[in-house]
Amino acid sequence: MFEIISGTVQTAQKVVLYGPEGIGKSSLAAQFPNPVFIDTEGSTKQLNVQRLPKPSSWEMLKQQAQWVKQQGPARFGSLVIDTVDWAEMLCVDSVCAAHNKNGVEDFGYGKGYIYVAEEIGRFLNLLSDVVEAGIHVILTAHAQIIKFEQPDEMGAYDRYQLKLGAKTGSRTAPLVKEWADIVLFINYKTFSVATDKEGKKNKAQGGARTMYTTHHPAWDAKNRHGLPDELPLDYSHIAHIFNQPVQQAPTQPSQTPPPIQTAPPMETASPASVPTQPPITSSEQKSDLNPNIYGPLRDLMIQNQVTEAEIQAAVAKRQYLPADMPVADYPLDFVEGVLVAAWNQVYAIICEIRENVPF
Structure with missing residues (x-):
């Protein structure tokens, strides 16, 4: 019907x-x-x-x-x-x-x-x-x-x-x-x-x-x-x-397609477990990040309130790079092709790490 x-x-x-x-x-x-x-x-x-x-x-x-x-x-x-x-x-x-x-x-x-x-x-x-x-x-x-x-x-x-x-x-x-x-x-x-x-x-x-x-x-x-x-x-x-009143369509859960990537897929949490992105903030509101971090990655970190230590932990979890390697020293092709291009998956891993941190 x-x-x-x-x-x-x-x-x-x-x-x-x-x-x-x-x-x-x-x-x-x-x-x-x-x-x-x-x-x-x-x-x-x-x-x-x-x-x-x-x-x-x-x-x-x-x-x-x-x-x-x-x-x-x-x-x-x-x-x-x-x-x-x-x-x-x-x-x-x-x-x-x-x-x-x-x-x-x-x-x-x-x-x-x-x-x-x-x-x-x-x-x-x-x-x-x-x-x-x-x-x-x-x-x-x-x-x-x-x-x-x-x-x-x-x-x-x-x-x-x-x-x-x-x-x-x-x-x-x-x-x-x-x-x-x-x-x-x-x-x-x-x-x-x-x-x-x-x-x-x-x-x-x-x-x-x-x-x-x-x-x-x-x-x-x-x-x-x-x-x-x-x-x-x-x-x-x-x-x-x-200027006409707009009829809003029924709310549907959004489905974000997986990003294109060349590196092996990073382990991700289920979509339901990934929290909603926080409100977008300006760069001036978070100045403790290393200014030498690649600009687009740094902007995503600021926008999602992610620290350098969390990026290092996510990368180390997949054994891509050493855990103590500064994010500013990461190879550019890795930063662009994996961390930025596959940010949704990186952020999901970070959220998973956050959930497993003992109080």
Whole structure:
């Protein structure tokens, strides 16, 4: 037996805002309901917004998104990832480190792009969980101009595309566009004015910032709310979409896929025994960690309130390195490929060690 639901359902929205650099994507995103920013490129310093610490690793970014979901719509109305193309770079670095590769092209036969697409897909699933929790998710992205040729047409032409995966083997941009409910392309609309009587010479004037809401041969855009094809870059024209009461989906236990790794799997506690990640804190709140520890690992340690001794104990338990070896002296490939890339498993071991410590 299945329950039939009719009529419209007001849910949180999945939004992509993309356009040239400096056109106002972040400023527009800052006007969404009660937003919190994950600023992957450090571009919101001049905006008076709530923001989380800049993620220094792919794992840190995922933990931040999970933390926002746990806070729920009572604390945040929107999650803004600014920008998703810089987030993709963190993903690529994580995949390459996990497989001990210098770059995504080193995999051969396009396998690197497949691994990246799988990781991005899992991340989009996590963001969908944030949406189901009742929080709007807004991804901002830069635009790039590519040469495009349709199979049924003669000749090629230039069009704007999400600046995700510059290589043809990349599958990231289609995944992001398919995931989104709304894709808005933001650009300067220029006007051509004749400068001679015959109208043979023209010059560009104007430059009004415009939101394009529907597909065009020269760009990608879509919406499911009957918006006009073009709108001025003003949040008031789309505010009605996000000011409706949001129906929160029933809570489902999240399932985090295991991270990619090259080292032998570390012994982990069962998922139920791993405690919820603590609130994210800034680096200034915990200054006793060795500043020479690899930055992304140090950020994860701060975020999860993990000490250097606990890292050493977890590593020694698997007999990877001596127990008395300082974390700052760990080989970089081991830190990137195991400790950072497989942080969930490392943290599970640390939690297990904590539970077994006698009072």
